[in-house]
Amino acid sequence: MSAPAISRFPVPALDTLPEDVRARILAVQEKSGFVPNVFLALAARPDEFRAFFAYHDALMDKPGNLSKAEREMIVVVTSSLNQCQYCVVAHGAILRIRAKSPAISEQLAANYRKADITPRQRAMLDFAVKVSREAPAVDETDFEALHGHGFSDDDAWDIGAISAFFALSNRLANFMSLRPNNEFYALGR
Numbered sequence: 551m552s553a554p555a556i557s558r559f560p561v562p563a564l565d566t567l568p569e570d571v572r573a574r575i576l577a578v579q580e581k582s583g584f585v586p587n588v589f590l591a592l593a594a595r596p597d598e599f600r601a602f603f604a605y606h607d608a609l610m611d612k613p614g615n616l617s618k619a620e621r622e623m624i625v626v627v628t629s630s631l632n633q634c635q636y637c638v639v640a641h642g643a644i645l646r647i648r649a650k651s652p653a654i655s656e657q658l659a660a661n662y663r664k665a666d667i668t669p670r671q672r673a674m675l676d677f678a679v680k681v682s683r684e685a686p687a688v689d690e691t692d693f694e695a696l697h698g699h700g701f702s703d704d705d706a707w708d709i710g711a712i713s714a715f716f717a718l719s720n721r722l723a724n725f726m727s728l729r730p731n732n733e734f735y736a737l738g739r
Contacts, residue, residue, distance in 0.1 A: 556587040558727040562594050571596050574603065584733045586640060591728055602719075609712050615705045619648035620671060623658055624712045627675050628682040630659040634720035639730035646738025655738075670699040674709055681713040 555561075564572055571593050579585045592599040610621050622645035629637035642655030657665035662675045677696055680688055688710075696706050722728075 554729060555727075556729050557591040559591065559594060561590045567593050568596050571599055582733075584731055586734075587728060587731050588636065588640070588723070591726055592722075605715060606719075609708065609715055612708075614708060615700075615702060616674070616708055617648075619645060620674060621708075621712055622648055623654075623662075623667070623671060623675060624678045624709060625716050626655055626658045627662045628678055628713050628716050629720050631679065631682055632717060632720035632724075634716075634723050636723040636728040636730050637716060637720055639734050643734040643737035650738075652739050670701075673699040674701065677706065678709050678713045681710045682717060685714075 564575060567575070575585055575589045575593065578589055589599075592602055610618070622641050625641040626638055626645055629641060638655075638659050642659060645655045645658070646652055651666075654665065654667075658667075658675075662679075663672070667675070673695055677688075677692055680692060693703065693706055696709070701709070
């Protein structure tokens with residue numbers, strides 16, 4: 551039996567890609583030991599690939615009051631709400647590694663309100679969920695709730711921007727029928 555396609559759209563061969571896109575993919579492969587399917591799927595559109603990963607990196611790799619694990623928590627929770635299998639599985643694996651917890655991803659994806667997280671993280675995720683589900687209803691009380699847990703307005707921006715960016719990512723992955731790499735399922739266990 552052949553493996554299912556990673557996307558309903560054609561995936562380009564690495565040797566046909568612009569050098570900067572190919573170099574980015576090979577660097578990820580070197581670091582992780584495999585190429586996450588999202589890189590291959592988005593490589594078919596190099597300009598969008600560059601823009602997508604530039605914004606991804608600006609949000610997910612920056613220093614600040616949110617840890618890298620907390621950023622991944624936002625991705626897992628909002629991706630679960632958006633029913634994005636790829637992002638829940640892929641970012642769930644990253645979260646397990648960053649949080650050093652083999653159970654946290656499944657807890658968050660199933661029901662973050664019952665997960666083993668801090669009240670601060672719960673407030674962060676409450677805000678992320680509201681941005682994801684009810685952005686027009688976000689008001690000053692939501693910011694005040696974050697401030698009460700030590701988050702600044704810059705932190706609120708990061709939480710909201712991660713939620714919004716992954717709404718885009720989730721929708722792309724869903725309409726592409728993007729499949730998670732099998733490697734993700736074992737990471738951080």
